[in-house]
């Protein structure tokens with residue numbers, strides 16, 4: 001009584017399309033539940049009704065539907081709603097939040113590959129979400145050829161508006177993620193995504209072990 005409010009843990013999964021983030025978000029949430037934690041699994045863009053509506057605007061339509069600036073604002077608006085309606089309430093009741101993509105995706109896609117730069121993205125995040133950062137970000141890394149094979153198996157029907165951009169764009173995204181990991185080694189851990197899903201999940205659990213106490 002009277003002590004600090006219970007606070008959960010906020011874990012995000014990042015990386016390019018097809019590295020296994022959605023698969024691992026599910027597996028990680030399961031593994032944490034099996035350890036007795038209250039866990040919510042969520043994703044961006046989306047994760048709240050308003051943010052899911054913005055997701056449709058962002059991922060459907062022609063490649064040039066939005067400029068990089070408008071796109072960055074829409075992602076920040078979706079994130080603000082997601083943080084306010086879903087993530088903060090869960091953390092405040094002491095739950096763990098496992099989120100497939102978050103701020104680092106905006107830093108890599110709109111900030112890096114899209115040319116907006118990291119400072120503008122962080123300013124939007126400060127305005128929209130009070131600058132909330134994950135306790136740990138797990139950056140899944142995979143050689144490009146393995147990623148292409150996984151995507152070919154998953155997306156026979158075609159990629160979405162952003163996933164469908166060219167190889168140079170996706171290399172710029174990967175470079176931007178690598179720079180974030182170098183700059184923030186305490187928050188961001190690179191995890192090798194090669195191997196069976198179970199092997200990858202064990203690596204992820206090892207990379208958050210210090211938070212689980």
Ligand SMILES: Nc1ncnc2c1ncn2[C@@H]1O[C@H](COP(=O)(O)OP(=O)(O)O)[C@@H](O)[C@H]1O
Nearest residue numbers: 017018019020021022023150153154195196197
């Ligand atoms: N460790 C793995 N080995 C082989 N295939 C995988 C592995 N993890 C995921 N996949 C498959 O690769 C594809 C992309 O995985 P997904 O979890 O959707 O990635 P992301 O969310 O990063 O785009 C899916 O078809 C998925 O079943």
Ligand SMILES: Cc1cn([C@H]2C[C@H](O)[C@@H](COP(=O)(O)OP(=O)(O)O)O2)c(=O)[nH]c1=O
Nearest residue numbers: 016017018044045075101105106109162163
């Ligand atoms: C959260 C976020 C996603 N994106 C992009 C990355 C993906 O191409 C797309 C999300 O699509 P999604 O289908 O969720 O990703 P994946 O293919 O990795 O499973 O939106 C951004 O450009 N900026 C962001 O801030």
